[in-house]
Amino acid sequence: MRYWLMKSEPDEYSIDDLKRDKKSAWFGVRNYQARNFMRDDMSVGDPVFFYHSSCPEPGIAGICKIASKPLPDKTQFEAGTKYFDPKSTIEKPIWMCVEVAFVKKIELISLAALRDVKALAEMRILQRGNRLSITPVTETEWQYIETKLVK
DNA sequence: GCCAACGTTGGC
DNA sequence: GCCAACGTTGGC
Numbered sequence A: 001m002r003y004w005l006m007k008s009e010p011d012e013y014s015i016d017d018l019k020r021d022k023k024s025a026w027f028g029v030r031n032y033q034a035r036n037f038m039r040d041d042m043s044v045g046d047p048v049f050f051y052h053s054s055c056p057e058p059g060i061a062g063i064c065k066i067a068s069k070p071l072p073d074k075t076q077f078e079a080g081t082k083y084f085d086p087k088s089t090i091e092k093p094i095w096m097c098v099e100v101a102f103v104k105k106i107e108l109i110s111l112a113a114l115r116d117v118k119a120l121a122e123m124r125i126l127q128r129g130n131r132l133s134i135t136p137v138t139e140t141e142w143q144y145i146e147t148k149l150v151k
Numbered sequence B, C: 001g002c003c004a005a006c007g008t009t010g011g012c
Helices: A015-021 A032-041 A111-115 A139-149
Strands: A003-008 A023-025 A047-052 A059-066 A099-110 A134-137
Touching: A003 A059, A003 A139, A015 A023, A015 A047, A015 A059, A015 A099, A032 A134, A047 A099, A047 A139, A059 A111, A099 A111, A111 A139, A134 A139
Parallel strands: A003 A047
Antiparallel strands: A003 A134, A023 A099, A047 A059, A059 A099
């Protein structure tokens, strides 16, 4: 089992949206590293921190879990949308996604609060210049956050 | 809105 | 394969 952190802009899709939907495809990822995590490294049941980015209060807003094997991201075939990729074909899709299932909403753990914790200094999300929308979380980091910061 | 950092593109 | 130009991310 591996642990993950997945970013979403709450204006686009928030933890409340996932709570309502129970389950959702994590579509729209157009970065190869992030895609490869979904395609190659995730397993059904892996726990995920749901992170709100590009918003007034960025931080971890909830917990969800991986709920499907990798699937072709349908939005890559939708001509005229911002996720359309003309290089992709049904036979050879370029972009993959997974489904995630809601686990719980938590009291927001702000980015500032995460930065305050020495034990989390090495977290990918806190590294300078990090922009990757999906990052692995180590077991140590997960346990620390889960036991000490999640409310 | 600004800007640093990073990824992608495309000419050579 | 190099690298400059450009686009995007995301915190502030």
